[in-house]
Amino acid sequence: MDRRKFFRLLGGGVFLASALKGRAQAPWDEKTFEPTRTLGAPLSEYGGRSPFEEEVVRYISPNLRTRHSGADFAPLEKLEGVITPNGLHFERHHAGVPQVDPKSYRLVIHGMVERPLVFTLEDLKRFPSVTRTYFIECAGNGQNGYRNPPDPNLTATRSRGLASNASWTGVPLALLLKEAGVKPEARWLIPEGMDAAMYTRSLPLEKAMEDVLVAYAQNGEALRPEQGYPVRLVVPGWEGSIQVKWLRRILVTDLPAMAKDETSEYTDVMADGKVWAFTWVMDPESIITYPSGGQRIKPGFHEIRGLAWSGHGRITKVEVSFDEGKTWRRATLEPPVERLAMVRFKLPWYWRGEEVVLWSRAWDEKGNTQPTREEFFKKWGRNNRYHYNAIQAWRVLPDGRVVNGDRPLLGFAQGPGGGCDGEVFDV
Amino acid sequence: MDRRKFFRLLGGGVFLASALKGRAQAPWDEKTFEPTRTLGAPLSEYGGRSPFEEEVVRYISPNLRTRHSGADFAPLEKLEGVITPNGLHFERHHAGVPQVDPKSYRLVIHGMVERPLVFTLEDLKRFPSVTRTYFIECAGNGQNGYRNPPDPNLTATRSRGLASNASWTGVPLALLLKEAGVKPEARWLIPEGMDAAMYTRSLPLEKAMEDVLVAYAQNGEALRPEQGYPVRLVVPGWEGSIQVKWLRRILVTDLPAMAKDETSEYTDVMADGKVWAFTWVMDPESIITYPSGGQRIKPGFHEIRGLAWSGHGRITKVEVSFDEGKTWRRATLEPPVERLAMVRFKLPWYWRGEEVVLWSRAWDEKGNTQPTREEFFKKWGRNNRYHYNAIQAWRVLPDGRVVNGDRPLLGFAQGPGGGCDGEVFDV
Numbered sequence: 117m118d119r120r121k122f123f124r125l126l127g128g129g130v131f132l133a134s135a136l137k138g139r140a141q142a143p144w145d146e147k148t149f150e151p152t153r154t155l156g157a158p159l160s161e162y163g164g165r166s167p168f169e170e171e172v173v174r175y176i177s178p179n180l181r182t183r184h185s186g187a188d189f190a191p192l193e194k195l196e197g198v199i200t201p202n203g204l205h206f207e208r209h210h211a212g213v214p215q216v217d218p219k220s221y222r223l224v225i226h227g228m229v230e231r232p233l234v235f236t237l238e239d240l241k242r243f244p245s246v247t248r249t250y251f252i253e254c255a256g257n258g259q260n261g262y263r264n265p266p267d268p269n270l271t272a273t274r275s276r277g278l279a280s281n282a283s284w285t286g287v288p289l290a291l292l293l294k295e296a297g298v299k300p301e302a303r304w305l306i307p308e309g310m311d312a313a314m315y316t317r318s319l320p321l322e323k324a325m326e327d328v329l330v331a332y333a334q335n336g337e338a339l340r341p342e343q344g345y346p347v348r349l350v351v352p353g354w355e356g357s358i359q360v361k362w363l364r365r366i367l368v369t370d371l372p373a374m375a376k377d378e379t380s381e382y383t384d385v386m387a388d389g390k391v392w393a394f395t396w397v398m399d400p401e402s403i404i405t406y407p408s409g410g411q412r413i414k415p416g417f418h419e420i421r422g423l424a425w426s427g428h429g430r431i432t433k434v435e436v437s438f439d440e441g442k443t444w445r446r447a448t449l450e451p452p453v454e455r456l457a458m459v460r461f462k463l464p465w466y467w468r469g470e471e472v473v474l475w476s477r478a479w480d481e482k483g484n485t486q487p488t489r490e491e492f493f494k495k496w497g498r499n500n501r502y503h504y505n506a507i508q509a510w511r512v513l514p515d516g517r518v519v520n521g522d523r524p525l526l527g528f529a530q531g532p533g534g535g536c537d538g539e540v541f542d543v
Numbered sequence: 544m545d546r547r548k549f550f551r552l553l554g555g556g557v558f559l560a561s562a563l564k565g566r567a568q569a570p571w572d573e574k575t576f577e578p579t580r581t582l583g584a585p586l587s588e589y590g591g592r593s594p595f596e597e598e599v600v601r602y603i604s605p606n607l608r609t610r611h612s613g614a615d616f617a618p619l620e621k622l623e624g625v626i627t628p629n630g631l632h633f634e635r636h637h638a639g640v641p642q643v644d645p646k647s648y649r650l651v652i653h654g655m656v657e658r659p660l661v662f663t664l665e666d667l668k669r670f671p672s673v674t675r676t677y678f679i680e681c682a683g684n685g686q687n688g689y690r691n692p693p694d695p696n697l698t699a700t701r702s703r704g705l706a707s708n709a710s711w712t713g714v715p716l717a718l719l720l721k722e723a724g725v726k727p728e729a730r731w732l733i734p735e736g737m738d739a740a741m742y743t744r745s746l747p748l749e750k751a752m753e754d755v756l757v758a759y760a761q762n763g764e765a766l767r768p769e770q771g772y773p774v775r776l777v778v779p780g781w782e783g784s785i786q787v788k789w790l791r792r793i794l795v796t797d798l799p800a801m802a803k804d805e806t807s808e809y810t811d812v813m814a815d816g817k818v819w820a821f822t823w824v825m826d827p828e829s830i831i832t833y834p835s836g837g838q839r840i841k842p843g844f845h846e847i848r849g850l851a852w853s854g855h856g857r858i859t860k861v862e863v864s865f866d867e868g869k870t871w872r873r874a875t876l877e878p879p880v881e882r883l884a885m886v887r888f889k890l891p892w893y894w895r896g897e898e899v900v901l902w903s904r905a906w907d908e909k910g911n912t913q914p915t916r917e918e919f920f921k922k923w924g925r926n927n928r929y930h931y932n933a934i935q936a937w938r939v940l941p942d943g944r945v946v947n948g949d950r951p952l953l954g955f956a957q958g959p960g961g962g963c964d965g966e967v968f969d970v
Binding site for chain 1: 571572575578590592596601603607611613615624625627628630631634640649669670673711760762767768769773879
């Protein structure tokens with residue numbers, strides 16, 4: 117049904133009649149009026165959520181061996197708009213979340229530079245600042261998709277929740293590097309964190325000079341401890357693991373470090389057995405958050421909703437299919453559509469109670485799109501667990517329950533996939 | 544100094560030398576390395592701020608007679624970017640913050656409609672949604688400016704902190720009204736809240752049909768209780784008082800209600816003694832947050848930073864003056880510059896230690912700008928306390944302290960101003 121026709125029908129009061137078909141009209145109950153009879157709570161210095169929202173939490177897999185190393189998921193189907201609230205931004209760490217005193221905090225830049233420098237947090241905040249909305253996504257996002265057969269109880273959260281979107285403020289790394297005076301032979305940066313893992317990655321100098329931020333704020337306030345308080349790297353569009361948190365040091369050098377955190381993990385084993393050492397740019401992703409796995413809907417009008425993003429550039433289009441990819445309908449993108457940030461997509465839909473499978477597919481400005489599951493595994497094989505960005509399908513059953521709509525892979529072994537026997541976020 | 548020259552100097556390492564002039568180089572202390580020796584905190588379901596950020600709070604005036612009716616201020620000079628974090632969004636209520644159970648929540652639309660309707664929260668979320676970033680500003684923002692002589696200890700927070708900026712998600716009120724079927728003779732809506740004040744205002748139907756949202760989410764999660772949980776009106780660009788929180792009922796009618804909350808307050812007494820019954824649209828505002836009152840700066844480079852917004856439309860320009868309005872320099876606006884939302888402005892500046900007064904002035908797409916203090920009082924007089932949007936001046940003293948740079952008004956009486964002897968937010 118096109119949007120204009122939909123609104124004309126709206127004018128005739130069709131929506132609600134169909135939307136509420138079968139629901140008993142119980143306008144209100146005794147509790148509805150109580151708040152008007154009670155003096156409310158006083159002004160407060162820092163607000164908290166309503167107690168009625170306490171079940172909206174990050175998902176932590178019960179299968180994790182420890183909570184001191186691992187990840188948890190942003191509850192995507194419970195969020196609105198595009199901003200991920202600070203308390204629900206996904207987490208990923210390797211030795212717990214350090215507690216850093218901002219007064220003792222220092223950032224050292226040294227190595228192939230004219231002058232090694234030490235910055236306090238106050239110094240960093242004195243530099244010209246930049247604020248941009250960027251998604252951050254774990255390279256391991258979507259790894260549930262490696263399972264064969266697919267997990268029937270999958271939710272949008274467990275499918276793609278190792279991703280979040282926030283407004284980041286910081287100083288361009290390029291300015292700090294110019295301060296230090298990068299020598300002409302330098303090619304790589306080795307950022308290091310001050311967590312107990314002293315987490316380390318290798319970052320090409322080109323990307324650093326382009327748009328990397330040394331960030332100290334997240335949605336207007338200081339970074340949350342689990343997002344790297346007080347300072348982290350934000351590397352727009354690139355895998356989360358390279359966006360070093362609790363940043364304390366950057367070594368300027370001419371070779372990558374081949375650090376533990378980029379060799380024991382985050383390399384990609386392809387179908388042909390070859391290995392990609394570095395896969396930095398996050399490919400296009402989309403996830404329908406409503407209706408999605410674990411939810412239950414009634415016949416009538418629904419606005420299909422979801423999120424899409426790509427590390428290659430701006431999202432240009434998101435399509436939804438109701439026939440497993442034979443035909444596609446274009447969704448609306450909520451403005452402003454920002455580059456390297458999440459976008460909210462929406463599509464009006466009328467469900468009459470038939471069994472149907474919903475697919476979503478995002479396109480970016482470079483012409484990239486998401487593969488189907490079959491296409492993905494032909495290229496990547498199943499000895500890997502990163503960079504899964506295949507289309508996520510949701511199946512709506514006639515009773516309204518929504519379950520994982522992915523189909524089993526033929527010709528592939530059963531099991532969780534996932535290559536190395538390291539920690540697995542969610543099985 | 545223009546931006547290009549500034550960056551060339553940067554390349555020569557000039558910045559840091561001048562920025563750190565006089566500071567003892569104490570690179571780090573014992574505490575700097577501790578976090579690498581301690582296993583960090585585990586994954587958590589809902590994140591909180593670092594304990595080191597606990598002093599970043601809303602400002603509550605010690606002069607309030609009660610905290611169950613009044614307002615508190617967003618700590619503007621402690622925020623970054625444009626998003627106001629949910630815990631720090633300014634508050635305003637008249638009988639405390641009600642606690643509303645979303646299961647019992649109902650929104651009634653009745654009066655001059657074809658069919659009166661009752662919506663649950665679930666119903667509202669089924670409708671097509673819209674997400675937009677909008678500022679909300681109290682009509683009483685800036686009222687410290689009515690004081691004569693000016694308060695020397697004014698801060699950016701106390702000057703313009705009854706304003707905040709967030710991404711709001713909700714259903715267009717127009718859709719709900721179409722569902723109910725508005726009768727042709729209707730002209731006004733009377734929204735009512737379910738707080739103990741049963742706070743009520745009158746809203747013209749035209750504006751309701753244009754862009755008013757019945758909102759249920761704030762920066763991705765449910766509204767905070769103090770911002771109206773579970774449902775509020777968002778009336779883009781208009782005074783905060785009309786954006787009824789804890790919305791429970793909308794009466795569709797043909798006359799304004801002339802309710803208590805728009806007659807005992809929020810009418811504007813002009814200099815000529817006449818009274819504006821309704822002043823809905825918020826005029827352009829800007830506030831330099833750094834350097835601002837209560838801060839202390841050192842000679843060297845500073846990025847002057849601030850926020851600007853207007854209820855008339857998009858901000859087109861923000862200017863800064865260093866000579867009390869004789870000449871102006873144009874600041875950079877951080878993209879994306881969204882309509883009826885706050886914008887962050889920035890200007891590189893080199894302070895050599897001279898006494899100087901900083902002014903900022905915002906222009907919107909309709910050609911409106913801020914008046915000087917003198918211009919403002921010529922028009923509005925001092926028997927009022929709303930809609931103060933005159934330029935806020937900050938004076939930088941030679942020792943680096945920043946104080947209120949506003950000058951006393953000549954020919955006006957001394958005192959707080961403020962007309963009616965009602966609650967005053969901050970004296």
